[in-house]
């Protein structure tokens with residue numbers, strides 16, 4: 278059976294908040310379906326100050342979530358296929 282993408286990164290991220298308060302805690306916009314430009318800038322700034330940014334970014338890169346706002350960017354940007362360099 279194929280393991281869930283990002284499972285280990287998710288475990289590390291979920292353990293960390295027990296010791297650390299994240300700016301996104303209880304902020305509904307982080308799970309909103311759509312964000313306007315001002316909302317997105319606000320969330321980007323919150324993520325930029327987050328002590329768990331690296332763990333969150335590692336999870337987002339591994340799991341490629343399709344909803345939410347992760348490590349300073351919306352899921353729609355995370356889930357885009359990676360660009361492949363021309364050879």
Ligand code: SF4
Pocket residue numbers: 299300301302307323324325327328329330333334346347348349
């Ligand atoms: S970097 Fe991740 S954990 Fe930190 S505020 Fe942003 S979404 Fe929340």
